[in-house]
Amino acid sequence: MKIAILGSGLMGAKLGRLWAACGHDVTFAYSRSTAKLERLASEAGGAHASVSEAVVGAEAILLSVHWSRIDDVLDQAGDMSGQVVLNCCVPLNESNTELVLGTTTSGAEELARLRPEARWVACFNTSPSEAFDPVFARKDREPRPHLMVYGDDDGAKQVAGTLIADIGYAPLECGPLRTARFAEPFAMVTAELAYGQPGGTALTYRFDKLR
Numbered sequence: 001m002k003i004a005i006l007g008s009g010l011m012g013a014k015l016g017r018l019w020a021a022c023g024h025d026v027t028f029a030y031s032r033s034t035a036k037l038e039r040l041a042s043e044a045g046g047a048h049a050s051v052s053e054a055v056v057g058a059e060a061i062l063l064s065v066h067w068s069r070i071d072d073v074l075d076q077a078g079d080m081s082g083q084v085v086l087n088c089c090v091p092l093n094e095s096n097t098e099l100v101l102g103t104t105t106s107g108a109e110e111l112a113r114l115r116p117e118a119r120w121v122a123c124f125n126t127s128p129s130e131a132f133d134p135v136f137a138r139k140d141r142e143p144r145p146h147l148m149v150y151g152d153d154d155g156a157k158q159v160a161g162t163l164i165a166d167i168g169y170a171p172l173e174c175g176p177l178r179t180a181r182f183a184e185p186f187a188m189v190t191a192e193l194a195y196g197q198p199g200g201t202a203l204t205y206r207f208d209k210l211r
């Protein structure tokens, strides 16, 4: 699959590298350092490009920037009409301490409002990036950890489900994009568990229904 990474930081660099290792055609974009993008591309066996170049023909786009950079990235990305966009962003303030949107809307819904022609799906926002490598390394072990996925476009969810499974998670269907109102605050719980509580940062989770 041709994948554009818009935001090649903790999330984008790690996910892009792992997807490239699975054989996907990954293009890294949006960093303040072209040298960093070149290094990521060379290490992963992928490419690097500007945002506007990376989105052309991409079958999946990962949006992985700080909330304060959203307008800038979207300006460069254009309308992404008909393209599947995986959003892992949490709508946080500059100091990453408070959600700037919530309860009656969400970051995910705001993005869909800003780019209504794109096929939005939210995932990876409820996992610390430190978990991706260990989850990938344990891909053969069952049961796999869950990863929440939600959105209004079933086809986009299927694409996301494939990419989630490639990392080593079991996609957990969590309903429509509106779920973001509750999942984005939950992302803050996963961040507290990973970074604020003892036991390390490679946090995973599973939800099970008892029979």
Ligand SMILES: NC(=O)c1ccc[n+]([C@@H]2O[C@H](COP(=O)([O-])OP(=O)(O)OC[C@H]3O[C@@H](n4cnc5c(N)ncnc54)[C@H](OP(=O)(O)O)[C@@H]3O)[C@@H](O)[C@H]2O)c1
Residues within 6 Å of the ligand: 007, 008, 009, 010, 011, 012, 030, 031, 032, 033, 036, 064, 065, 066, 067, 069, 088, 089, 090, 091, 092, 124, 125, 126, 127, 128, 129, 130, 187
């Ligand atoms: N990190 C996590 O574990 C985690 C978990 C769940 C959700 N999230 C969410 O995922 C999103 C991405 O998080 P992250 O931790 O990957 O962020 P990050 O490490 O800060 O990466 C963001 C990327 O955006 C680039 N960038 C920032 N300002 C820029 C500018 N002015 N011009 C061009 N590029 C710029 C950064 O460039 P540089 O390469 O130059 O730094 C970096 O490549 C956020 O919305 C966050 O809330 C993160």
